[in-house]
Amino acid sequence: MPLVLDYANLTTERLEGVGIPPDVLHHEIADDFRRALATLRAWREEGRLGFLDLPDTPGLADSVRRTVEPWLDEVDDLLIVGIGGSALGAVVLRDALGGVRWNVSARVRAGRPRLHLLDNPDPDSVAGLLADLDPARTAVNVVSKSGSTAETMALHLCVRGWLEEALDPETVRRRLLFTTDPKGGVLRAMAEREGIATLPIPANLGGRFSVLSAVGLVPAAAIGADLDALLAGAARMRTRALADDLRGNPAGLFATLLHTLHVDHGRPIHVLMPYSDRLRSLALWFQQLWAESLGKEGRGPTPLPALGAVDQHAQVQLFMEGPDDKVILFVAADPDADVEVPVPPGAPAELACFRGVTLGRLLDAERRATTEALRLSGRPSATLEVGRIDAGALGELFMMLEVATVLAGALYDVDPLDQPGVEAGKRFTWGLLGRDSFVPPEIPPADPALRTGEPG
Amino acid sequence: MPLVLDYANLTTERLEGVGIPPDVLHHEIADDFRRALATLRAWREEGRLGFLDLPDTPGLADSVRRTVEPWLDEVDDLLIVGIGGSALGAVVLRDALGGVRWNVSARVRAGRPRLHLLDNPDPDSVAGLLADLDPARTAVNVVSKSGSTAETMALHLCVRGWLEEALDPETVRRRLLFTTDPKGGVLRAMAEREGIATLPIPANLGGRFSVLSAVGLVPAAAIGADLDALLAGAARMRTRALADDLRGNPAGLFATLLHTLHVDHGRPIHVLMPYSDRLRSLALWFQQLWAESLGKEGRGPTPLPALGAVDQHAQVQLFMEGPDDKVILFVAADPDADVEVPVPPGAPAELACFRGVTLGRLLDAERRATTEALRLSGRPSATLEVGRIDAGALGELFMMLEVATVLAGALYDVDPLDQPGVEAGKRFTWGLLGRDSFVPPEIPPADPALRTGEPG
Numbered sequence: 080m081p082l083v084l085d086y087a088n089l090t091t092e093r094l095e096g097v098g099i100p101p102d103v104l105h106h107e108i109a110d111d112f113r114r115a116l117a118t119l120r121a122w123r124e125e126g127r128l129g130f131l132d133l134p135d136t137p138g139l140a141d142s143v144r145r146t147v148e149p150w151l152d153e154v155d156d157l158l159i160v161g162i163g164g165s166a167l168g169a170v171v172l173r174d175a176l177g178g179v180r181w182n183v184s185a186r187v188r189a190g191r192p193r194l195h196l197l198d199n200p201d202p203d204s205v206a207g208l209l210a211d212l213d214p215a216r217t218a219v220n221v222v223s224k225s226g227s228t229a230e231t232m233a234l235h236l237c238v239r240g241w242l243e244e245a246l247d248p249e250t251v252r253r254r255l256l257f258t259t260d261p262k263g264g265v266l267r268a269m270a271e272r273e274g275i276a277t278l279p280i281p282a283n284l285g286g287r288f289s290v291l292s293a294v295g296l297v298p299a300a301a302i303g304a305d306l307d308a309l310l311a312g313a314a315r316m317r318t319r320a321l322a323d324d325l326r327g328n329p330a331g332l333f334a335t336l337l338h339t340l341h342v343d344h345g346r347p348i349h350v351l352m353p354y355s356d357r358l359r360s361l362a363l364w365f366q367q368l369w370a371e372s373l374g375k376e377g378r379g380p381t382p383l384p385a386l387g388a389v390d391q392h393a394q395v396q397l398f399m400e401g402p403d404d405k406v407i408l409f410v411a412a413d414p415d416a417d418v419e420v421p422v423p424p425g426a427p428a429e430l431a432c433f434r435g436v437t438l439g440r441l442l443d444a445e446r447r448a449t450t451e452a453l454r455l456s457g458r459p460s461a462t463l464e465v466g467r468i469d470a471g472a473l474g475e476l477f478m479m480l481e482v483a484t485v486l487a488g489a490l491y492d493v494d495p496l497d498q499p500g501v502e503a504g505k506r507f508t509w510g511l512l513g514r515d516s517f518v519p520p521e522i523p524p525a526d527p528a529l530r531t532g533e534p535g
Numbered sequence: 536m537p538l539v540l541d542y543a544n545l546t547t548e549r550l551e552g553v554g555i556p557p558d559v560l561h562h563e564i565a566d567d568f569r570r571a572l573a574t575l576r577a578w579r580e581e582g583r584l585g586f587l588d589l590p591d592t593p594g595l596a597d598s599v600r601r602t603v604e605p606w607l608d609e610v611d612d613l614l615i616v617g618i619g620g621s622a623l624g625a626v627v628l629r630d631a632l633g634g635v636r637w638n639v640s641a642r643v644r645a646g647r648p649r650l651h652l653l654d655n656p657d658p659d660s661v662a663g664l665l666a667d668l669d670p671a672r673t674a675v676n677v678v679s680k681s682g683s684t685a686e687t688m689a690l691h692l693c694v695r696g697w698l699e700e701a702l703d704p705e706t707v708r709r710r711l712l713f714t715t716d717p718k719g720g721v722l723r724a725m726a727e728r729e730g731i732a733t734l735p736i737p738a739n740l741g742g743r744f745s746v747l748s749a750v751g752l753v754p755a756a757a758i759g760a761d762l763d764a765l766l767a768g769a770a771r772m773r774t775r776a777l778a779d780d781l782r783g784n785p786a787g788l789f790a791t792l793l794h795t796l797h798v799d800h801g802r803p804i805h806v807l808m809p810y811s812d813r814l815r816s817l818a819l820w821f822q823q824l825w826a827e828s829l830g831k832e833g834r835g836p837t838p839l840p841a842l843g844a845v846d847q848h849a850q851v852q853l854f855m856e857g858p859d860d861k862v863i864l865f866v867a868a869d870p871d872a873d874v875e876v877p878v879p880p881g882a883p884a885e886l887a888c889f890r891g892v893t894l895g896r897l898l899d900a901e902r903r904a905t906t907e908a909l910r911l912s913g914r915p916s917a918t919l920e921v922g923r924i925d926a927g928a929l930g931e932l933f934m935m936l937e938v939a940t941v942l943a944g945a946l947y948d949v950d951p952l953d954q955p956g957v958e959a960g961k962r963f964t965w966g967l968l969g970r971d972s973f974v975p976p977e978i979p980p981a982d983p984a985l986r987t988g989e990p991g
Contacts, residue, residue, distance in 0.1 A: 083986055090985065167849070357657075396830050501848070
């Protein structure tokens with residue numbers, strides 16, 4: 080089924096006065112949308128929106144498959160070394176399509192490598208992970224467009240040192256794949272000098288919009304996902320997301336409704352809450368996309384990831400009775416196979432009530448009940464209906480949320496494609512490490528009066 | 536080292552006018568604190584704060600050890616079945632002390648079972664996990680105070696059915712351990728009838744304050760953590776956290792500073808950002824504690840989990856340049872063992888700059904640089920310094936954040952021990968499942984005009 084956005088519970092008809100009046104919904108907001116779409120088209124004309132062209136880049140899926148398949152023949156584990164936009168898409172694809180879940184287990188499909196992410200330069204994680212892996216049976220995909228991301232470069236050196244201690248140089252070379260800029264940067268230069276395989280990240284593609292490039296297609300191919308279906312899903316959604324008719328455009332509705340609920344209706348916190356463990360990390364991918372694209376010039380919403388039904392026992396109390404400053408975006412999906420709750424004969428009444436219930440029905444009832452309880456408390460929500468979680472549905476979701484982010488950038492009047500706020504921290508890091516090419520910050524000395532250790 | 540809270544970067548001296556003036560810091564806030572501490576003491580008198588008594592409950596650690604050690608002799612995997620407060624503490628202990636990390640691997644200490652959590656009634660997760668485990672080598676700890684939590688009861692029946700298909704009834708019985716109310720509830724009744732081992736959750740202990748009871752001590756014992764050190768750390772912190780002198784009281788400072796930064800200084804979003812993969816799930820545990828305790832009567836802050844350095848490539852852009860509505864609480868910790876970045880001879884300049892750098896130094900520099908960049912942007916932050924991540928440090932953190940939550944409840948003038956907002960959703964769930972004992976909600980029919988599927 081195609082992705083559906085149900086937004087009835089954002090309207091005054093359902094929310095008794097606190098939602099968006101129907102006339103605003105399809106008139107004022109349609110004006111906002113038209114302006115945002117015009118801005119998007121101008122940015123596209125300027126060649127800034129490379130992600131829109133990925134679904135029909137000639138030979139993209141083929142080149143990834145041709146590179147990845149022989150490369151992974153001799154390994155049991157694939158390490159992705161990258162951070163932020165270079166890593167989160169891989170995690171979404173793995174969790175949604177790879178049969179692996181963060182909080183549950185590390186099962187892999189028969190014949191497919193386990194997929195691990197090294198994103199944080201935390202020595203305990205790096206030492207712990209490398210101690211578990213066999214360098215002779217591990218492939219490494221280093222992902223950095225510029226090759227200058229400090230965390231990724233440091234982790235790359237650590238992993239490479241670990242490979243080189245155990246293997247001859249030719250085997251090390253064959254185990255590496257760099258996903259990086261097609262022309263410049265340190266990874267590109269190393270690859271050319273040493274004959275390491277590479278795949279390109281197009282020049283007009285930022286990290287957080289790169290999941291449908293080789294950045295995400297390599298891990299997708301590794302877990303055996305259908306790359307053609309992924310790109311076809313994205314292409315289908317692109318048509319819908321760039322259409323002028325707002326009522327049929329889920330990306331346009333998503334962006335304009337969330338924007339107006341923030342700036343006109345006082346709800347700056349946007350909760351994405353999938354009812355599916357497999358889509359849990361989609362909320363983290365969306366958080367990065369939404370926060371880094373829109374949080375600038377003192378503006379921008381705060382995305383908040385959640386997970387149903389788990390967060391009914393954690394965050395829903397706050398959503399229901401805390402300040403009315405949130406919009407809840409549920410994500411509904413169908414499980415691959417349902418599981419019936421087995422009730423033994425003679426079970427007490429508290430358990431007998433599960434007779435005939437499946438886990439899938441329980442989870443679905445919990446989502447609908449939470450939606451309804453929020454509505455009756457006057458709290459707005461909308462639901463993205465994904466259907467079956469397959470490669471096509473992921474392609475639709477990625478493209479929809481990426482187009483929505485660009486439209487939201489136009490609505491918030493910020494540039495959704497830059498991230499100026501992270502540069503100062505990067506410079507300071509190098510300063511603190513004593514590297515001369517950067518100016519160290521003058522950090523004020525600690526004030527012992529404003530620290531609490533043992534009671535004085 | 537004892538836990539330290541460095542809050543210099545919340546003051547006007549550092550933040551050029553936007554922070555808390557020093558006179559307010561140690562006078563007005565001290566008045567708030569005195570009132571909150573008096574309320575806490577009254578609630579304690581009423582017997583509502585059972586978590587304060589856990590560190591010196593006679594025989595608590597011994598009874599858990601005596602139960603857990605022989606029980607786990609014959610297994611490779613331990614499944615915790617619980618949700619919310621009955622599950623998150625186990626995840627924190629496992630990630631911090633058990634050598635297992637969500638985003639990295641599933642390594643376990645030699646001779647200790649792998650620890651898995653089943654919290655979500657997601658059929659794909661349940662089927663996937665059970666397909667990976669051997670019922671003959673799996674123990675199951677069901678955690679629910681009342682025994683009436685729908686998700687936990689449904690998952691318990693599924694896991695039990697899976698055990699019963701493979702094992703004789705006596706072996707099934709020996710594989711189960713219920714952590715539940717000492718007297719009432721369906722789990723207690725089943726345990727008594729069938730001779731299943733149990734451990735108690737004291738009557739005056741809510742789920743989100745239960746990590747230092749058998750709820751958290753069972754998984755802690757399973758991974759080989761030092762239960763005595765955990766409880767001793769909590770006892771040390773209890774003394775500091777209940778002390779009248781605000782300047783030496785990290786729980787008091789944490790609660791009063793965050794409260795005033797919200798209600799007097801317009802910063803309702805409280806970010807907890809550990810710079811350590813092992814403490815990533817601490818931020819989720821804190822989120823549940825803070826949100827469910829304080830989010831009521833239209834009041835309460837919104838806790839937002841983050842992870843350093845990863846979120847420097849995701850959320851920090853928003854923290855730095857988005858709306859000034861957040862306080863960032865960093866958590867600094869020492870790794871168990873540092874890892875030097877190996878730089879090969881003749882490396883290009885972009886990599887040679889890592890010579891002599893360790894991952895631990897890099898991570899620490901990134902945290903300090905981000906703190907400083909935030910300060911220069913006028914964004915307030917504070918830092919919890921944990922030192923080495925051991926059982927004692929975890930005990931201190933749990934107790935500090937629990938006491939801070941109760942104090943914050945007094946400051947926000949809400950009852951931090953209830954969760955009325957989640958009841959309607961629970962009732963509606965049963966209604967949707969067609970169970971007569973609950974009233975189904977009247978859900979308005981879907982409005983096709985407010986759904987977007989294929990373009991119309």
